[in-house]
Amino acid sequence: MHQPAPDPRPRVLHITQPVDGGVARVVTDLARAQLAAGLHVTVACPDGPLAAAARSAGADVRHWHATRSPGPTLVREVRRLARVIEDVRPDLVHAHSAKAGLAGRLAVRGRTPTVFQPHAWSFEAVGGITSSLALRWEQRGARWAHRVVCVSEAERATGVRAGIDGRWSVVPNGIEPARFRPAAVDTVRAALLPGVPPAAPLVACVGRLCRQKGQDVLLEAWPSVVRRVPGARLVLVGDGPQRDELRTRAPESVLFAGAVGDVVPWYQAADLVVLPSRWEGMALAPLEAMACGRPVVLTDVDGARESLPPDLPPHCLVPPGDPERLAGAMTELLLDPPLRESLGHQGRRHVLSTHDVRHTAEAVADVYRELLGGALAAHAVPTEYRESIHS
The missing domain is CATH 3.40.50.2000 (Glycogen Phosphorylase B;)
Incomplete structure (x- = not known):
């Protein structure tokens, strides 16, 4: 029986919860650019606007049932995510925001090159003992992130002051100029x-x-x-x-x-x-x-x-x-x-x-190349994609 040839494209798995707002737009923009660059892109997330947008962009979407905040269901969520990772077999995992960053790093534990992007620190969002626990996790979880990508230098500085020993990159957020433009x-x-x-x-x-x-x-x-x-x-x-x-x-x-x-x-x-x-x-x-x-x-x-x-x-x-x-x-x-x-x-x-989204996509691609080396040497954000943003 003839077996199909293995897919030679580098495989990137984005994991995210939440699935709306700014995080969803960032993930969608990255997925679109990476697909245009010839990568195999999978997005693991709960049902919501992101799943539809990523699927429309051409990404492989895997359902990951997860609540927005950590809680008693975390162990089951990590197990579900581990099954997705085993099936997708990514070359690189990119976890977005606190919840996916927690579950993703627990599921992978550094065995696959892992990028964590906090999109604002979880310990700033809460108070008291919850904030202390969130900070303690970020300090310990940094060992399982091959790169922590912050969207601003100030966000990186907050992490450093908090005692997070990360391997840092700063990639500012970007927007699509063709979509966001003046009108009467x-x-x-x-x-x-x-x-x-x-x-x-x-x-x-x-x-x-x-x-x-x-x-x-x-x-x-x-x-x-x-x-x-x-x-x-x-x-x-x-x-x-x-x-x-x-x-x-x-x-x-x-x-x-x-x-x-x-x-x-x-x-x-x-x-x-x-x-x-x-x-x-x-x-x-x-x-x-x-x-x-x-x-x-x-x-x-x-x-x-x-x-x-x-x-x-x-x-x-x-x-x-x-x-x-x-x-x-x-x-x-x-x-x-x-x-x-x-x-x-x-x-x-x-x-x-x-803050053009093209700059963001190219900077993230540079991070991936540093982590994956030759596997991504031939893959860059193509000219056609860059031009399509402005068409």
Whole structure:
């Protein structure tokens, strides 16, 4: 009986949980670039938006049932993942975020070249004994990662200060310039928000409705903005565990868009985009907003300064958890249209030059080559893929 020839392509296995938001977009972008470079790409993840996107891009998708946070099901999740790894037989494992990083490294234990990408440190997301346990794991688990890829130098520095002895690479996040681009505010807004007056100042916050993203701080700051900018509207784009709590606190000037299939029109419709996070590695939302030509206000967490152009006015970056400073920054920008326009142009130029997703894919490919050597020597992000991003 004739046996098919073995697949000579290097095999990369991405493991991830969560399956939505920025992590899902990063994994999808990497999978698309790596497939274009001729790699065999598998994505192991729970059901959700990522599975559909990865499958559409041409990746082999394996179902991995796993909860978002560690818990009593962890042992079963690691066993399930070990079976996937045994079946896929990857040349390299790339684990994304804390949960997949935990399960993936426990399943592999360094036997296969392993890349861990935290996408923000787990020990910053929790407090008390849970934070101590998460930190202890990251310190011990670093031995089973051949490379720790951070999305910002600040994220790497946080890991070093925490005593994590990693073999580090810093690969900033990137966006697709062909997808995130400016558009006429009036046209887009009329389609999205027909009941909102066209001249009403509009602030958008795009992100999962959860403690990390700080929408509760934003709602605390918002009444002060409306007092100084009458008629202003705030739209929260996304869904998450704090949705109901935030709705009960929100005044009529706050709109909830919910989870949307395409966030681009919401950036394009906004006069200002704000992300008041409590912690990040390097958030995608500000990069996407700037690519759409919109000014941003961010909290000064890991990755924020590195995502912004140099020499911005001070009210573009405020301390986390400070509603008064956040309100002041939003107000100043809403009252100064020429400054907003200038910052929008400056931000777009910066993102196109330093945060193009092609740069991200090429930098990750360089990490893979260092770990796999000759197995990847002939595989690079092809010119056709690079050009297709801009087509």
